[in-house]
Amino acid sequence: MIRHLFKMVWNRRRTNALIILEILFSFLVLFGVTTLGVYYLNLYHQPLGFKYQNVWNLGVDVKINRNDEWTPEMVETARQVFLALQDFSEIEGFAGIQNRIFGSSTSTTQVGENQLSMQNEVTDRFKDVMGLQLTHGRWFDRSDDGVNYDPVVINERLRQAYFGSEDPLGKNIAHPKRERHRRVIGIVTDFRQHGELDSLSNYFFQRTRIGHPKDRPPQNILIKLRPGTTASFEEKLVTRLQAVARNWSFEVQPLSVSRESKLRWGLAPLIAVGIVATFLLIMVALGLVGVLWQNVTQRTKELGLRRALGGTAGSVQLQVLGELFVTTTAGIALGSLLIVQMPLLGVISNIGGAVYIYSFVISLLVMYAITTLCGLYPSSLATKVQPATALHYE
C-alpha cells in the first residue's frame, strides 16, 4: 500500500515537485517561527535572579566626558547627593550600578581563552537592594578596600562555564590583556540585566564605590523604597537633588516601568514576525486546498474507475490523504536535511539543543496537522465521485 502511494506520487512528480517545494519552504518558515517562540518562552520562564519591585532607578548625568577627571567640587557634590538620599525616610536603601537594569547598555569582556561574559560595576549595598541570592562565598564589603586584585562576584553560569566542577572561591579569572587579576569571592544564582527576554549569559560584578575619587562613579543609583511610597515622592526627590547638584541631570524611572517597556519593545518584533508567519501559513494552506481540489477533479476518471471496481469511499479518501502524506513527508524530509545543517554550522549553540529539538518536533506535528486539514475537504470530494459519471467522462 505505502509503496504504491510512493509510486503514485512519483508518477506525478512534475506536479508534485512544486507542492513539495512549497511544503519545504513552509516547513522552514514554521520551524524558524517555532524556534523563536520556544526560545523566548523558555527564557521568559527563567528566574531573573533579582527583585525589581519597589525599586527606582535614578539616572545621574554628571555632564563630563568619559576621560575627564573628577574635580574636588564634584566629589563634594556627590557626597551631598548621598547625604540627601540618606535623609529621606521613604528610602530603605540605595546602591550604585554602572549599566542600568532593563536598560540598553552592556559591557562585555573576555574571560579566559575564548569565552565572553557580561559585567557590571556595583556598590556594596547592591545585593540587599536588589535581593540577589548568594550560593557560595560572600558579597563585597569593606574588607575589599585596598586589596591588590579586583574582587568579583560571578553567576552560576559563568562558574559552570569557566570553572566546571572546581571550587572557584579565591581563584582568578584570567584575561589576556589585564595586569590586575579578577578574583572570585562569591557566587550568585543569576543576574539577567535586560530582563525576561535577555539571553542566558555569563555575568560578573565588579566592585565600585560611590563618591570615591579613585573609582569611576556609577551612572545609576538604585533606590529601594519603603512599601507604600507613592509616585508623588519622585518630584520631591528630584527637586531636592536638583537643588544640591544644580549642574547635574537626574532622571527617575521605577524598574517596573522600565521592565514593561523593555518587554514591549522585545515582544513587538516577535509579534510582527508571528503575525506575518501565521498569514503566510494560512495562505499556503488555502493554496494547498485549491491545488488538491483541482487534482481531485482532474482525476475523476481514475478515482471513478476505482469505485467501479469495488473500492470503498473510505479507501479512496485514504488514497488521496495518503498521497498528500507522502508529499508532505518528502517536503519535510528535504527541510529537515537543511535544518540538520544548523547545528553543524554552529547556529544551535546560541539557542540550546533542547529548544532546537522541541521546536523541530512541534513544527513537524503542526506541518502534518496543517496538510491533513487541507486534505480533508478535497479527499471527501473524491469519495463523492460516482463511477457512472467517471466512466462517462470525455
Place this chain on the structure above:
Amino acid sequence: MLKNYLKTAFKVFLRRRFFTFISLFGISFTLVVLMVVVSLLDHAFGALAPETRLERTLGVFFARMSGPMSSQGGEVGYAFLDRFVRTLPNIEKVSLSTYPGQVISYHRGEKLKSDLKRTDGQFWEILQFDFLEGRPFTVEDEKSANFVAVINQATRKKFFDDAPAVGRFIEADGQRFRIVGVVRNVPILRTTPYADIWVPISTAKSDGYKKELVGNFMGTILARHRSDLDGIRQEVQARLTRVEFSDPKQFNRYVAPAETFFEGISRQLFYNGREAESHPGKLLGVILLIMLAFMLLPTLNLVNINVSRIMERSSEIGVRKAFGATSWTLVGQFIVENVLLTLVGGALGFVFAFWALQGLTQSGLIQYAEFHMNYRIFLYGLAIALFFGIFSGMYPAWKMSRLHPVDALRGRSL
C-alpha cells in the same frame, strides 16, 4: 487584442471564485507586508516635511576615532563640527544640533517626559517646520544663550491643554524656558528634525561638549545646489586629516563623513572594524534580498494555483494553438491575465495596507508617526505588484505554451 485578453481573464476569474479568492488573498497579503515595510523605509529616509530639501542636504551623523589599540565610535562631537564643518566654503547654511535626549518635567504634580534637542538658529532656516504659532528662535538667541524654546503640538497639549503657549514658560530638566514657537509634531524616525522641545545649544548645563570630537551632535549641511554635494563630501573628507588629538598615542585617525542618513546607517551596520566606508548599495541589496525572500513562498503558492488552473483551460489552449497561435502569444496572454489578477490583488493590498498603517499610527508604537499614502509609496507598490505578477506568471505560462495542440484538444493533463 488586449481587450479580449482582459475579457477572457475576467470570465476565468469569475468561473472559479474559490481559486480567485485564494490568489487574491495571497497577493494582497504579500503586498500589505511589503507596502508596510516600504512606507516605514520611506518614512525614515524619504523627503518628508520638514526635511523638504533633502536632495541638497547632507549630514554628519557618526564619527569614529581610532588608534593603534582601540577605537571609539558614536555620534559626532561639537569640536569637529564647529571647527571644520561650520567653516565649509560654498554652501548655503550649516546647522549643529544634539541628538534628542529625554528630559523630565514635573508639571501640576504629574511627571512628563519629553525629548529635548539643543540646536542653533540656522536649524530653523534649513528645515521647514510648520509653525502653528510663534516663530523659531534665532542665531542671536543662541549666541546670547537666551532660555527660549520651540515646542511641538503634543508638548503644548501635555503642558497647556492645547491653549496658546507662546510667551509662557516650560520647565525641563530643572531649567526654565520661555516658549517662542509651537510646531507640528515630527515623527521619531526623522533623525535630524525630531524632538519635543528645541532649545539653544548654549543653554546646556555645562560646556564640556565644546571639546568633544566624538560626542552627541550632528551637523546638517544645506548646499546651494544639488551638484555641489560631491564637492562638499570631498571637502569634509579632506578636512578629516587636519583634526588634532589630545593624545595621539591613543587615537590618531578620525572619520566623520558628510553623507545622507541612509549612507550613515549603512556605514554603521556594515562597519567591519577597520575602515569606515559607506555601503548604501549593500544595505539596499540586503533590503531587496529580504523582500525577495519573503516573496518566495507567496510566489510558489501562486505558481502552484496557476499551474493547476491551467488544466481546466487545456481545450481552449488547444483550439488557439490549432488555429496558429504561437507559444509566445499564449505566454503573453497568460502573463497579462496574471498581472491583471495581481493588480486587483494589489488594489486590495493598498486598502489593507492603508488600514494596517492607520492601525500602526494609532498604536503610537512609533511616536508621532503619521503614515500617509504618498505617490512614492504608490509607485513602489505598483512596481512590487507588477514584478510579483510577472514573476509568478512566468513558469505556468511557459508550461502552458509547451502543451501539444493534439494532447490539449484531447484534454490530456500536462
